[in-house]
Amino acid sequence: TTRNVLDLQSVVVAKSLCGLPVIVDPSHSGGMRELVKPMSLASIACGADGLIIEAHLVPENSLSDSKQTINIIELQQILNSIKEYKMSIREKRDLYDRNSNLTGKTYLKGDPIPEGYYPMVVMIAIQNSEGKFLMQKRVPRKGGDWGVTGGHPKSGETTDQGIITEVMEELGVDISNQKLETFCSGCDGKDCYKMYYTKLDLDIEQLHIQEDELTEVKWFSMDELQEMVNNKELNQDQVDFFVKCTNYLNNKK
Numbered sequence: 001t002t003r004n005v006l007d008l009q010s011v012v013v014a015k016s017l018c019g020l021p022v023i024v025d026p027s028h029s030g031g032m033r034e035l036v037k038p039m040s041l042a043s044i045a046c047g048a049d050g051l052i053i054e055a056h057l058v059p060e061n062s063l064s065d066s067k068q069t070i071n072i073i074e075l076q077q078i079l080n081s082i083k084e085y086k087m088s089i090r091e092k093r094d095l096y097d098r099n100s101n102l103t104g105k106t107y108l109k110g111d112p113i114p115e116g117y118y119p120m121v122v123m124i125a126i127q128n129s130e131g132k133f134l135m136q137k138r139v140p141r142k143g144g145d146w147g148v149t150g151g152h153p154k155s156g157e158t159t160d161q162g163i164i165t166e167v168m169e170e171l172g173v174d175i176s177n178q179k180l181e182t183f184c185s186g187c188d189g190k191d192c193y194k195m196y197y198t199k200l201d202l203d204i205e206q207l208h209i210q211e212d213e214l215t216e217v218k219w220f221s222m223d224e225l226q227e228m229v230n231n232k233e234l235n236q237d238q239v240d241f242f243v244k245c246t247n248y249l250n251n252k253k
Helices: 009-017 026-030 033-045 072-089 159-171 222-230 236-252
Strands: 092-096 102-108 120-127 133-138 149-151 181-187 192-199 214-220
Touching (some): 026 033, 033 072, 120 236, 133 222, 149 159, 159 192, 181 236, 192 236, 214 222, 222 236
Parallel strands (some): 120 192
Antiparallel strands (some): 092 102, 120 133, 133 214, 181 192
């Protein structure tokens, strides 16, 4: 039998509740060296930010916990496997030129952007029949900020497909049959962007939010959004977004 049961579900829960790194100890939890590698990889797959692993040049000669101690070669093998895994799951995205044209080049999430190329960002304002806008709050490790739904399209996705994917992933809502209005697009020297607007009534209680990304979803009136701006609770990108959205809606009247 193993020393303890390693509850990897707690990794997911902890990451959704705090903005601190979550570290897993696969050595002490199992107490058996043959469990260290598989539980290390499982921990990383669950989102752990780091591992505590007992290693020794000659594990059998370790003064304590020798049964759960691995050798240096095994430690390096674990590190290599983690690196390969992280490379395999990194999201591939397309790169655009300054005119928002696809270049045929791609990059992996987290990589530096080559000079002269730009990633694409899509954002959407979802407004209900009461005139309120849907906002979502990021988990603390993502900054804990309020903002509209948005993100980066995956490689091969159009911008329309990208925003549909983002809304489905973050809110669990299919907007593929919704009328999506583009109210602003361009390139600001850092990102290319496309901003969308749609009218949609949603019951917040029925949403399936992406819990490792979001903590809360709420409807805000324009007065409440203005108060957030006054209190500096919205970052400048969100303020700029709503200024452009408001101008678009005013011009539609």
